[in-house]
Amino acid sequence: MRLRYIIYTILIVGFCSLVGYRLVKGSGGKEKGGPKGAAGPGGPAKPVRVNGVVIVPQSFDNSLSVTGTIEPNEQVQIRSEIPGLVRGIYFKEGSNVRRGQTLLTINDAELRAQLSQALTRQNLAQQNERRARLLLEKEAISREEYDASLAEFRSQSSQTQLIRAQLAKTVLKAPFNGKIGLRAISVGEYLTPTTVVANLVNTNPIKVTFSVPEKYSRSVKLNTEVTFTVAGSTQKYRAKVYAIEPSVETTTRTLQLRARAENPDGVLVPGLFATVDLPLTTIQNAILVPTEAIVPVQEGKKVFVTDSGKAKEVMVQTSTRTEKDILIISGLKAGDTVLTSGLMSLKQDAPVKVNTGRKK
DSSP: OHHHHHHHHHHHHHHHHHHHHHHHHHHHHHHTTOSTTOOOTTOOOOOEEEEEEEOOOEEEEEEEEEEEEEEEEEEEEEEOSSOEEEEEEOOOTTOEEOTTOEEEEEOOHHHHHHHHHHHHHHHHHHHHHHHHHHHHHTTSSOHHHHHHHHHHHHHHHHHHHHHHHHHHTTEEEOSSSEEEOOOOOOTTOEEOTTOEEEEEEEEEEEEEEEEEEGGGTTTOOTTOEEEEEETTOOOOEEEEEEEEOSSOBTTTTEEEEEEEEOOTTOOSOTTOEEEEEEEEEEEEEEEEEEGGGOEEETTEEEEEEEETTEEEEEEEEEEEEOSSEEEEEESOOTTOEEEOSSGGGOOTTOBEEEEEEEEO
């Protein structure tokens, strides 16, 4: 029994000695300077390496990026004004057609028969009017009798003109140059005025329709040149504003504009989504900073600048944004060094070492 107590005592003493040794060693490491890179008690903090840019004022074209839609120069659904059987189709689907080109004809046999009958009546009425005029000159009939024959002649002439007009409607012609789409009818089909034969579209030039917020309504002008891109392509196209709506749309609070662009190769297809860059004004001595330098906060937006080797927080007001930079309205001045990296770990008055790789 006594031997067991002796063994327990030795084990406990050994364990306590080991714990004490560990504590003493750890305390001694901290006194010697602690972990690598940390400042010692009362010593200065190590500067943080960051990137920055020195602000240099420059000329800036203030533009507005909005979305729009590509629309055809002219577009119409080909329909027949009168009903009838389709006698012939004279266009190929997806082909280009010229203004005045015959696209389709409708059976006109009945109308031609009516025209022949109307012409016979017109000739008879014309002869009666001529005889009545001769008798009137000889005072063989009254003026009223002559007027009746003249009215009959004019009525028959009008009937003939009406039938000729209906005959003209049996031939459908292209109203303008363009490309005709897929046809929806066949030869022998009975056509009505509600039936769409095909779509005819003119795509050179094309129109770009877009809207801008109402606060820019005073900045937009006619003949302003804009650039735009379409979905799936990075190529930039140019267009010129030729029409502006006279009033702001009350539901969206936007003003609609329309620009025209050349499209000789037919690359721009109506219906495509477009991103339009609309130039507003040119600002001289503009202050621009990289977008990554802006830090959103609850009160607005801030940036970090360097002052005597320390980071300083500066609240700023921003305006137009480009792909890489953002326009600063207030808060910064020429010569300030704006920090662009390590912003999430920076604090007010933190020591920094700045690498200004490029100037702004």
